[in-house]
Amino acid sequence: MLPVKESVGGNLSTDAPTLDLHEIQATVLRQRPAPYFGTHVLLRLDDARAGRELLRRLTPHIDSATSWWSAANPWLFVGISYAGLEALGVPRDSLQSFPEAFRVGMAARARQLGDEGANDPKTWDPGFGTGEIHVGVSAFADSEEQRRRVLAIAREQYESLSGVSVLRSQDFGAQPGDLNPLGYRDGIDQPAVEGSGVEPLPGQGRPIKAGEFILGYPGESGVPLPMPQPDILGRNGTYVGFRKYQSRVGAFNRFLRANGSTEEERELLAAKLVGRWRSGAPLTLAPDVDNPALGADPQRNNDFNYTNDARGRQVPFGSHIRRMNPRDTELARLTDVNLHRLIRRGTTYGVPYDPNALSEEADEIPRGAYFLFISAKAMATIEFLQQEWINDGNFIGAGNERDPIIGLQNDGATFTIPKEPVRRRVHGIETFNVLRGGEYLFMPSLSALRWLSELG
Amino acid sequence: MATTTTQTKMQKGSTQPADAQQKIEAFRALFADAPELGKKALENVIAELKSQVSEPRAKVESAGRVGARLGQRSELTMIVPLAPGGAKRLRAFLKMLDGNLSGGADKVGTLHDMRFVFIDNDTRMLFATSFDGDWDVYIDDFVTKIPDFLDVIDSAWEGWPGIRSPQAKDYLVKHQITAEGWYVANPDLTVAEITRLKRIGKAVDEFLDKVGD
Numbered sequence: 001m002l003p004v005k006e007s008v009g010g011n012l013s014t015d016a017p018t019l020d021l022h023e024i025q026a027t028v029l030r031q032r033p034a035p036y037f038g039t040h041v042l043l044r045l046d047d048a049r050a051g052r053e054l055l056r057r058l059t060p061h062i063d064s065a066t067s068w069w070s071a072a073n074p075w076l077f078v079g080i081s082y083a084g085l086e087a088l089g090v091p092r093d094s095l096q097s098f099p100e101a102f103r104v105g106m107a108a109r110a111r112q113l114g115d116e117g118a119n120d121p122k123t124w125d126p127g128f129g130t131g132e133i134h135v136g137v138s139a140f141a142d143s144e145e146q147r148r149r150v151l152a153i154a155r156e157q158y159e160s161l162s163g164v165s166v167l168r169s170q171d172f173g174a175q176p177g178d179l180n181p182l183g184y185r186d187g188i189d190q191p192a193v194e195g196s197g198v199e200p201l202p203g204q205g206r207p208i209k210a211g212e213f214i215l216g217y218p219g220e221s222g223v224p225l226p227m228p229q230p231d232i233l234g235r236n237g238t239y240v241g242f243r244k245y246q247s248r249v250g251a252f253n254r255f256l257r258a259n260g261s262t263e264e265e266r267e268l269l270a271a272k273l274v275g276r277w278r279s280g281a282p283l284t285l286a287p288d289v290d291n292p293a294l295g296a297d298p299q300r301n302n303d304f305n306y307t308n309d310a311r312g313r314q315v316p317f318g319s320h321i322r323r324m325n326p327r328d329t330e331l332a333r334l335t336d337v338n339l340h341r342l343i344r345r346g347t348t349y350g351v352p353y354d355p356n357a358l359s360e361e362a363d364e365i366p367r368g369a370y371f372l373f374i375s376a377k378a379m380a381t382i383e384f385l386q387q388e389w390i391n392d393g394n395f396i397g398a399g400n401e402r403d404p405i406i407g408l409q410n411d412g413a414t415f416t417i418p419k420e421p422v423r424r425r426v427h428g429i430e431t432f433n434v435l436r437g438g439e440y441l442f443m444p445s446l447s448a449l450r451w452l453s454e455l456g
Numbered sequence: 457m458a459t460t461t462t463q464t465k466m467q468k469g470s471t472q473p474a475d476a477q478q479k480i481e482a483f484r485a486l487f488a489d490a491p492e493l494g495k496k497a498l499e500n501v502i503a504e505l506k507s508q509v510s511e512p513r514a515k516v517e518s519a520g521r522v523g524a525r526l527g528q529r530s531e532l533t534m535i536v537p538l539a540p541g542g543a544k545r546l547r548a549f550l551k552m553l554d555g556n557l558s559g560g561a562d563k564v565g566t567l568h569d570m571r572f573v574f575i576d577n578d579t580r581m582l583f584a585t586s587f588d589g590d591w592d593v594y595i596d597d598f599v600t601k602i603p604d605f606l607d608v609i610d611s612a613w614e615g616w617p618g619i620r621s622p623q624a625k626d627y628l629v630k631h632q633i634t635a636e637g638w639y640v641a642n643p644d645l646t647v648a649e650i651t652r653l654k655r656i657g658k659a660v661d662e663f664l665d666k667v668g669d
Contacts, residue, residue, distance in 0.1 A: 221599050221620060332648035333565040333588075336600040384593050394528070394588060394646045 012069065017197030019065070019210055019217065023236040023445040025077045026063035027345065028214060028374055029196055032187060033071040033142035036173040038347060039151050040370055042127065043135040043164055048089040048456060050163025051134070055088075056453035057157040058137065064446055069198050074141035074150035078449065079240050079441030081105065084134030089456050090233075097229040098442070101379035102239065105129065106438040112383045114391045119408050119435035125244065127167045128437030136242060136441050138347075138372075144174065172347040172370060180346060181247035181367045182405070182432065183270075183353035185280035185295060189302050189325055191341040203303035205327070208338050214238050215376045220338055225376050228442070233452070236445035239378035241342075243371045244437040245406070249353060250362035252432045257358070259426050269426070272417050273404040275321035282321070287314045312418035318398040320405040323389045326396060333388075333395045340384055345372040368433065379440055406433050476510040514643060520590040521625075522632040527643025529568070530590060534583045534631045535575075542612030543578035549608065560605055566594075566647055581613070588646040592625055 021029075045051035055078075063075035080088070082103050085095060101109050107121035107129030115121060121129040137154050141147040158164045180186040192200035194207035195217070211219030215227045216235035227234035260266035267290065271277045277286060279295030284304040286294055295301055305328045309315055315322050322329060326337050350367030357365075375381050388394075391408055393401040402408065404415050409431045417424040444452065480502065487495050498505075519530035538546075550572060553559070561567050566588040573582040598606055599620050606619045617623040645653070 221596070223620070226622060331565070332646075332651075333594065334563055334597055334601055335594070336597045339596050339600060380593075380596075387593060388589070392589075394648050397648055397652060399649060399652070400644075 011199045013197050013199045015197070018195035019193075019197075019214065020236050020445075021065040021068065021197070023447055024065040024214055024238075025443050025445070026065045026068050026075050027077040027138070027140070027372070028238055028343065028443065029065045029068040029193060030063075030071055030075070030140075031190065032140065032173075032178075032345060032347070035142060035175075035178050036140060036347075037142065037144050037147040038138060038140045038172050039147065040168075040170045040172065040347070041137045041139075041151075041154065041158075041166060042133045042168040043137065043158060044132050044167050045084060045087040045134045045164055047163035048087060050161050051084070051088045052453045052455055054135070054158055054161055054164050055449050058154065059446060059449040059453060061153050061157070062446060062449065065196075068196070071140070071142065074139060074146040076137060076139050076150060076154055077443065078138075079136045079242070079443045080452075081133055081135075081439050081441055083131040085442065085452075087134050088452055090452070091455075094229055094233060097227075097234075099226070099377075099379055101383070102440050102442065105131065106241070106243075106440050109379070109383065113386045114408060115386075115435055115438075117408060118431055121438075124435070124437040125168075128244070128439060133167060133439050136240075136439070147171075147173075170349055170370065172349040175348050175352050178348075179278070179353055180348050181245075181249065181350065181353055181369055182252055183355065184274055184276065184278045187344060187346050188276070188280050188298075189321065190343060193343075201298055201302060202300065203305070205338075208341060211376060212339070212341065213343055213374065213376055219376070220336065233444065233448045235448075237448055238374055238376050238443050240441040240443050241371075241373035241375075241378045241382045242439045242441055243373070243435060244368065245371065245433040246364075246366070246368040246436045247353075247433050248363035248431065249357045249365070249367065250359050251430045253355065253358050253362075255428060255430060255432075258428060272316055273319060273415065275315040275319035283314045283319075284309055313420065316415075316417050317396045318393055318401045318404065318416055320403055323396065323403050324385070329396060331395050332397050335395065340381055340389070341375075342378065342381055342385070343374040345374070346370075347372070368436070374443070404429055404432070407431070408435075476506055479509055480506050516638060518634075520592045522629050522634055523591075524635050524638050525590070526638060526640045528588050528646045528649075529586055529640050529643050530588070531586045531635050531638055532584070532591060532628075533633050533635055534581075534628065535633065536581050536583065536631045537614040538574075538579055538581055538612055539614045539616075542614070543574055543581075546572070546581075546609065546612035547574065547578075560602070563602070568647060586640070588648075595619075595625055 043054075045054070058076070058078060061076050062078055082095070082098060082105060085098075095103070101112070106113070107124070110116065110121050127133055139147060139151045139154060141150055158166070178185065190204070191213070192204045192207040193210055193213050195210050200207055209218055209220045211217040211224045215237050216224055219225055228237070256266040256269055260269045267277070271283055271290070276282050277290035277295060279290050279292040280301050281291040281295035282301065282304055284306065285291070285300070306315065306322070307328060310330070312322075317329070325341070347370045348368070349370060351365055352367070354362070373382055390403040390406055393399050398416060401414060401416060409429055412427070413429045415426045415429050417426065484498065484502070487498050514526060517525045519525035519532075523530055523532050557570060561570060568586045570585040571583065575582055603619045610616045610619065615627065617627055
């Protein structure tokens with residue numbers, strides 16, 4: 001094992017990578033740097049030729065996953081929606097080879113995603129769900145200066161092109177302590193990908209078959225997932241579920257105050273909702289008080305399972321991390337927990353978390369997160385998670401309770417904290433993160449980007 | 457193709473009185489050429505039927521691609537052709553387990569019931585089940601967790617592509633018939649919830665036994 005300086009994924013494996021890393025976009029495997037700075041730019045293509053020209057110019061600046069474990073230099077990645085593939089003039093039979101949920105788009109799948117009420121696509125920010133968003137370009141960097149530098153490279157490629165319009169540009173990151181909009185360290189638990197060339201971090205679990213995350217490789221069932229055609233377009237590509245959340249920080253703080261009379265009680269409740277203290281320290285390893293040193297240590301902060309917490313006394317069954325990765329929890333439904341994992345890239349935007357914000361106005365101050373959920377079957381997995389693990393509790397014995405952090409709550413919603421001698425049921429939980437937009441993007445390989453740029 | 461009704465919505469909330477009257481009249485008209493005993497029976501219950509039609513009730517929705525769903529519960533009814541020798545093998549399998557699949561089916565955690573009925577001289581099978589949630593979201597889990605048990609049973613079916621095949625879902629959908637009417641006493645209770653409530657009931661009884669001494 002070779003320790004990698006400034007590694008973001010773990011230590012280099014003694015086994016050589018078996019994936020075509022030079023073809024796969026870096027973001028699939030490369031995590032956020034710490035600290036992180038970046039920008040999401042959403043573009044509309046008004047003309048197929050301009051769109052192809054954009055990809056032709058942009059592709060040389062898109063990082064491949066070769067040495068993905070180092071995030072020392074800033075990088076760009078690009079994703080294309082179904083409407084974008086149409087706008088580029090991708091042939092009809094090729095378009096038809098994409099999965100249906102991708103073709104109709106995230107807004108049209110609102111029923112399957114449970115995106116209703118406050119999360120209904122009708123309430124989304126302008127542009128989202130309208131078919132206007134064609135291309136997403138994102139920049140990641142470890143400093144503000146580097147962010148500007150790499151974003152300027154991206155801009156040079158599209159700003160001079162007539163027929164390409166910027167719909168939305170959103171800076172993210174630059175958060176004190178890299179905390180998320182509700183004040184937690186996030187992004188800790190990521191699935192390990194087999195053949196990617198890095199040893200899993202302690203507690204990461206066995207590496208998951210690459211085909212679950214990248215098209216063209218065998219998945220957990222032993223065979224590759226269906227791939228868009230022709231092969232050069234599909235292979236080494238993947239899908240991204242892009243979801244914008246507004247964090248209702250006032251509602252979150254009001255909930256903590258209403259249910260905790262001291263700072264200690266409130267912080268314990270905040271930790272129970274997530275399963276980790278704000279520092280990232282998991283309740284399994286730090287059940288009673290926070291341990292910031294543990295939270296900050298990637299070798300230790302994910303190194304646990306639920307063998308000694310079978311009744312949820314430390315990490316409640318309904319908490320965010322136990323839902324999103326139940327590990328060895330005995331589930332009520334026959335489930336293969338390795339089939340429903342996503343690579344997550346959370347990108348926090350807006351004003352940092354303020355523990356004293358209590359007003360309803362504070363709920364609407366622009367701050368939240370753009371999430372990138374990456375998987376070779378992202379559409380199916382996000383729908384599964386939304387239906388089963390986020391907006392339901394049956395699978396883990398939590399009745400009809402929902403994920404306290406990203407669930408869409410009904411009036412009278414509760415959160416149950418298993419405890420001796422009797423459980424505590426907390427009332428008045430609200431929707432703390434409201435969906436304000438979303439799109440499915442295809443993240444092509446570098447060869448596929450060149451193929452797309454040469455169409456027509 | 458057995459059916460095309462993917463959006464079964466028997467009732468949407470309550471029906472206005474005038475609307476109910478209209479429905480009753482339309483229904484009554486269908487009885488013009490019914491046998492006398494049917495006509496008579498209808499007249500005897502018409503008042504009660506009218507109040508039932510007017511009552512608000514839970515909506516029957518679609519369970520994913522095919523099938524009906526009421527609250528947490530979905531139904532799946534299929535009529536499938538049997539492969540040569542399929543009836544013999546499947547009947548032997550069911551008999552070996554005394555016609556009761558509790559051991560394996562319990563593991564799925566969402567199945568309320570299953571019925572295997574051989575019809576048409578063992579050339580076809582009626583399969584009916586009800587379960588929690590939508591079935592198709594978990595099909596990938598069946599593929600990695602219990603593929604061989606499913607294929608032992610389903611290989612009795614003519615043309616079954618195997619649970620690992622991407623065509624497995626389409627096969628099931630093709631032979632599925634959505635129930636037109638369906639009753640569930642407790643549509644909000646999942647198998648997991650029932651287990652939990654049984655556990656709580658037992659604990660409460662133990663507590664009351666102690667207090668009551």
